[in-house]
Amino acid sequence: MGRRRAQKRARPGILPVAAALLAVAAVVVWLLVRQDGSVMPGYAGGPVAMLAAFVACRRIGSMIVVARPIRGFWRLFSQSAICVGIGSVGSFVFANNDPGLSPYMAVPTLVGVVMSVLAFFQLPVERRSGLRWTQLILDGATVAVAGALIYWYVVLDMADPSISPVTQTGAAVVGVGALISLVVIGRAAMSPASTVDSVSLRILAVAPLVAVATTVLLIGGGETGRLIISVLGVPVVGAAMALAAYRQQVVLGRPAAAPAAPKARSIYNALPLVAVIATAALVITVSARQLGWHQRVVIIGAVLIAAFVVARQLLGLRANDKLLVGIRRQQAELEHLAMHDPLTGLANRARFGAVLDERLDAHRPAAVLLVDIDDFKMVNDTMGHAIGDQLLYEVALRLRNHSTVNHLPSRLGGDEFAVLLDTDEAGPAEDAAGRILAALAVPFKVGEHQLLANASIGVALAGPGDGGDEVLRNADIAMYAAKAAGKAAWARFEPRMRNEVVNHARLGSELHNAIIRHELFLAYQPVFDIVTGAMSGAEALVRWKHPVRGNVPPGDFIPVAERSGLIVPLGSWVLREACEQLAKWHAEYGSAAIRSINVNVAARQLREAGFVDEVAAVLSDTGLIPANLVLEVTESSVIDGRQVRETLEALHELGVRLALDDFGTGQSSLSLLRAFPVDVLKLDKSFVDGICDGEDRGRLAVAAAVAQLAEYLDLYAVAEGIETAAQLDRLRAMGYRLGQGYYLAKPLPPDEMAALMTQTARTVAAA
Incomplete structure (x- = not known):
């Protein structure tokens, strides 16, 4: 309806x-x-x-x-x-x-x-x-x-x-x-x-x-x-x-x-000829009244000669008229293509920008909705570009159908659309964003498939003195804020968002320099066998000591690294640094050293074509075997597309163990266990926090179910974020064998980690 x-x-x-x-x-x-x-x-x-x-x-x-x-x-x-x-x-x-x-x-x-x-x-x-x-x-x-x-x-x-x-x-x-x-x-x-x-x-x-x-x-x-x-x-x-x-x-x-070319020949071309004929008829009529027979013959002959000349000119112009029709049709098609997207028929970026600038120059109200399809790349990777293009066409059709005559829907490129509104008030713009979200939430029938194409929308209102590029930039910032808030939502631009983007850009530049200047270091959080007390491994965690800011929290710079692409060189450095450190511990402490090291890997790294070769090279250079390395991936990165799936399968065939981090927080955890090669399940801290709360039976049930599932599937289950003795006892009773958290040990620098590692080995041996 x-x-x-x-x-x-x-x-x-x-x-x-x-x-x-x-x-x-x-x-x-x-x-x-x-x-x-x-x-x-x-x-x-x-x-x-x-x-x-x-x-x-x-x-x-x-x-x-x-x-x-x-x-x-x-x-x-x-x-x-x-x-x-x-x-x-x-x-x-x-x-x-x-x-x-x-x-x-x-x-x-x-x-x-x-x-x-x-x-x-x-x-x-x-x-x-x-x-x-x-x-x-x-x-x-x-x-x-x-x-x-x-x-x-x-x-x-x-x-x-x-x-x-x-x-x-x-x-x-x-x-x-x-x-x-x-x-x-x-x-x-x-x-x-x-x-x-x-x-x-x-x-x-x-x-x-x-x-x-x-x-x-x-x-x-x-x-x-x-x-x-x-x-x-x-x-x-x-x-x-x-x-x-x-x-x-x-x-x-x-x-x-495309607009049709104007016809070269028209009834309007005949107006001057009609005028000539009418005048000639008038001349003949007047001469018939006032002149003699001989004068009438001369006038009639002159009129006939003029008519013959006109007819000759018309016949000569006919070929030129046909040529002009073709030229004008091509011109009209080229002008249409220059201002419209060939796939969807919507206005393209050039026309959208021209209309937006025109409104702003005329001091007329304007607002921009920037619409970006969530996870569209997965559609292209899993179903092919033909299905992706068809989905984009259907999205464009729905945008057009849910836009009024005072809106300009456009495709800016890729899976990015925009709608120009004739308002500068927040209420109507937000209502329009809500209508578009509701329209796109209805599944699309593309061929034999039923597809969802939820979108993140950035809303930007044009203010006094704003230019078209600035309004579009503001909408883009707001759109990324909507994605960060969980996708399938809209966000209206606020000035603080620009400050955050500027800070992120500045932090990204400083992070780039930090990688070069060796300002980063690794801390290691032990993973214990909570039954025997032995240390079975450790998770490598990157830290940054800024020369001016001091210690920068990972929650501040990791998102910047992922958004800027610096996560690839940063992840490469962490991988090599962690493996080299484990190799040193093996050489120095022998059997007292931990057997494996856990390294977090981002989706962007898994999409790199040479990532498997990079892992193999690091293992070869450091003398480690693949079983010494555990790569931790999140559920969102695992479902990132065909290329990621192939990379994970290649790593598993290499012998590297894979851990599914933050398990239980996603929407498709169980299906992932069937579709991807997983060796370790890491129960998210949010479930560990609630296992000792008698009223939170839901989290308690999930924690118990993950332990049973891991045992049934012959996987390792690791409980993250253990902070109290009561939590440790409860997890041990549920059947968990491995755990990590501040109660057991905080992230430690390499020398303190080595001391704890050897001390734990001696204690376990004595026991």
Whole structure:
């Protein structure tokens, strides 16, 4: 239901067109059934039709998904509709009451006409040579002269004696101007640079045609004809404007299709020719009245020669017209591709940035939602890029369906999308983010698969003086904050987030230098056999002693290392350092030394193509056997994709033992035991904390179940975070054999670790 409602919101509105056509129909019915009396009802259709035209045109004028020239064009037409509507309201009000005020009511109508003319100056024009401009001027001049002659010799000859000469002349000037405007509209409709739909422009040509009809009937028509055009003209023009706007909305609702190239040949090209033919007919008619037979033959021959020359020119231009159609179609396709994503049909980064900058430059409200698909890489790795591309297309379709006409959904690249909103208030922007999350939470049917494509969304509101790049950067920062909070969520940008990013970047730079300057060192936390008291191994933990900051907590610099990619060189250093230290202990203490060392490995390291070779090289260089090394991985890294799975399988075949760290906290722990080679389960500290609390039976049950599961699967179970004697006793009673924690021993430097190691070995041997 939600999807259908969203589609309905995005669908162009037909109601204004229906209202305008209904107004025209009502006036026609009134004309058919009217009797002598008040003419006021006949003028009621004008305001209704113009209000409908205003709504339809204003709808496009407020859409941020379209280019500025289109918005400016239709915004001026909406203002023109208001002005003409005011004039029609005056005509309605004063139709019977005060005819003397009627001329004043023409003022807002004329203002509306001027605005509609100015709208065409908003449209970009193609580059024309001097010859092309001359051709355009000559076309207009031809139509103007022909129109003036026809009005002078034909229309004015039929003038009603009651019409004053001033009114007749003014009407003739308006009629000729309307004919010229037809040329302007035609050229705009055929221009390859025009951004407004050419069919919409052709529909708008109804207005000048109505103007011509009005002037002709005003000068030479009878009382009935003048009444018909006076009550029907404005509703017809309003209906044409509403219909043209609706057509424009329909075209804008097809983002996946490239705009069609304007046709080179059109009926508007024939206007100058029609003017020539009409003038020629007028010349023949006038000469037939006033000249002799010989003079008539000469004039008719001259007209025929001119017609033959024109026909010859038309045939010569036909081939050029076909060539121009192909060129303009290619130009339109290239312009579309330059501003749209070829896979999804959405606006691309270039168009999104241009529209965002345009709004900010105009000091208009704007907000950006940056949408990043969570774990999309896993879809590509496990199912292939074809399925991934199909999923991106479906995501784009859902974004489009759940965006209003005032939103601009875009694909910035990869699995990153953005939506531009016409607001700078937190509430509407957050509501839009929530709607998108809800829409994406519904599974997608991609081929034979049902896939989830949850997303993390960053919300950024444009502030005073903000540039487009800054707003996008803020949305990006907020999006990463949403991912850090657990994914499938949205976060709104706050200034403190930027400070955190700056601090992270600074800390990342200092960490890079720390690796080079040997500011890092390892501490070792023993792993004990909690039954015999023997030390079975140790976990290598990286520490950083900053020359200025002092000891930097791992919780501060490890996330920075993972986000910046420094986790790869850092992890390589930890691996080699830990193995070299174990080799030294073996050489120095022999059987008293621990047999294995645990090293934490990040998902980024497992994705490195040469990681298995690196491990093998370190073991070879240090003289250790694979069983001496335990690599600890988290559940999130294990499910990171096909490449990680293959790396873990290769390590297991090498003989390296694998430990699943923080076991029990993920959502797929049991399935991982079947899918991946695991040797050790490390019960997360959060479950150890609750085993002595009689009220927390859930954590107690999990801790007991992990011990039984490890025994059943012939795996080692290690309890982490033991801090009290009661916890130790309870874990021992549950069947745990191995444990580590501050109660047993804190992380120690190598020399203290060696002392404890030898002391423990002597104590166990004596016992």
